[in-house]
Amino acid sequence: NNYSEETIAEVLGIHKKIKALHAILSGDVSEQHFQNLNEDWEIEERVKEAFSRWGLDDIQLFRSINTLSGGEKTKVVLTKISLENPEVILLDEPSNHLDLEGREILYQFIRNSKSTILVASHDRAMLNQLDITLELSDKGIEVYGGNYDFYKEQNQLKIDALQVQLAEQEKSIKQSLKQVQQLTELRQRRETRGRRHTEKAGLPRIIAGALASKAQQTTSRMKTQQESKIDELNRKLSNTQQQIKKIIPLRMKLKAPPIHRGKILVEATDINVFYRGKGLWAEPLNLKIISGDRIHLIGANGTGKTSLIKLIRSELEMSKGRLDIAPFSSFYIDQEYSLLNHSNILIEQLQEFNDRALLDHELKTLLHRHQFPVEAWNKQCRMLSGGEKMKLLLCCMGLRNSSPDVLLLDEPTNNIDVYSQEILTRAIRDFHGTLVVVSHDSYFIDQIHLNKKIELK
Structure with missing residues (x-):
């Protein structure tokens, strides 16, 4: 994003060298050219080799960087890093625009590099290539001596310990409540016995009253102590629950769709789409999508x-071939969350999907259950983070009368944090309908139990 009008050679920082080399080879032997080249006679070969390593064959050095795709721009910057071989490399979401092949090249580069590398990323497969994980939170930075899977294991140990602590706190609260009840009953029994004893002993009222008051004060003091203890236990219990909530991903259960398995939903025969007279696919496509398929596109x-x-x-509209589509319901989640009306506030957005005609207070309860605090309810959808948009979309899907027959996912993990990725991964993994997934996130793909591949060329 720091480059706009530069050529690829300028981004790489080699444009002066390349121009000097070409001038010298053309016969211009002025001193300035030799100074600019700085004895780097093999610069073009080194660049060509680096381009090839990053999958950028046949790319022109004096082409504008703005004519490249997002993935190609990323590869140019990674080529620059390869050429300069710095001691320290800082990478901020480097895999966002890379396809599966590009990501694997990046992972290999990280594994083989001798440089110190600091990566900020939500790409869990890439985080697994690293030796140390740093977690940033409102408490500061916590260091884990391993990769992302190690971090998850350590978090699970935290959760297990907190759940044991939670169970002990709940047990202590029950015991304290029982003691308060016992003290109340004890006071009542003592008062009853005291009245009977006073009547039998014929004690003066003032003495009997003083004795009763002293007994009541003792019991009341013990009860107050127990109630204070319960308040403190409840405070600790709430704190433990909040800690668990921050670590455990929200579980969003998607209902199974009503459509039966084995039904042909989509059948394409020799289809293609033409742009400016050229087919999008090298060969016409032939494919079937059958109910129950979990497809990786x-x-x-x-x-x-x-x-x-x-x-x-x-x-x-297709330009060629035949495409038969059976009646089925679908739900589409893409990286831009295009099903959301971004000018809506959250309640308005839920109302658009509210087939079950839930009342406003029921929708607010639903928002609270999906971890949207009260202060977020009047936010416009455009103000939400990627993870919040994803949770809101899943919440909207749950308001339909029935689950969709087909979930269509187009790079759904691209703009969401790791915590939100875990929520989405669980929800999709547990969904029993048909899936069509476009994703370069290998960690996500490995987790959601796909059973079929369709490769496009």
Whole structure:
């Protein structure tokens, strides 16, 4: 994002060297050219080799950086890092625009690099390539001596310990409540016995009253102590519950759809889409989507994965072939969360999906259950983070009368934090309907039990 009008050679910081080399080879032997080249006679070969390593073959050095895709721009910057070989490398979400092949090259680079590398990323597969994990929270920075899976294991140990602590606190509260009840009953029994004893002994009222008052004060003091203890235990219990809530991902259960397995939902025969007279796919597509399929739609960037989803959703017309689509309900989650009306506040957004005609107070309860605090309810959807938008979309889906027959996911983990990725991963893994997933997130793909691949070229 720091580059705008520069050429690729300028981004790499080699434009003066390349121009000097070409001038010298053309016969211009002025001293300035030799100074600019600085004896780096193999600069073009080194750049070509680095480009090849990052999958940037046949790219022109004096092409504008703005003509490249997001993934290509990332690869150019990574090429710059390879050429300079710095002691310290800082990477901020480096895999966001890379396809599966590009990500694997990046992971290999990280594994093999001798540099000190600090990565800020939500890419769990990449975080597994690293030796140390730093977690930033409102409490500061916590250091874990291992990769992301190690971090998860340590968090699970924390959860186990907190749940044991929670059970002990709940047990202590029950015991204290029982003691308060026993003290109340004891006071009542003593008062009854005291009245009887006073009547039998014929004690003067003032003496009997003083004795009764002293007994009441003793019992009341013991009860007050127990109630204070209960208040303190409740405070600790609430604190433990909050700690657990911060660590355990929210569980969002998606109901199974009513459609039976084995039904052909989509059948494509020799289809293609033409742009400016050229087919999107090298060969016409032939495919079937059957109810119960859990499909990973794969292919390099620019191979028409999103276009195929648009065809399935009847948002794009094909140029050639036959496409049969059976009646079925679907729900679409993309990285832009395009199903949300971004000018809506949260309650208005839920109302748009409210097939069950829930009342406002019921919708607010639903928002609270999905970890949206009261102060967020009047926010416009555009003000939400990626993770919050994802939770809101899943919440909207739950307001339908029935679950969708097909979930269409287009890079759903791209703009959400690790905590939100864990929520989404659990929800999709437990969904028993048909899935069509476009994703370059190998960690996510490995977790959601896909059973079929369709590769586009």
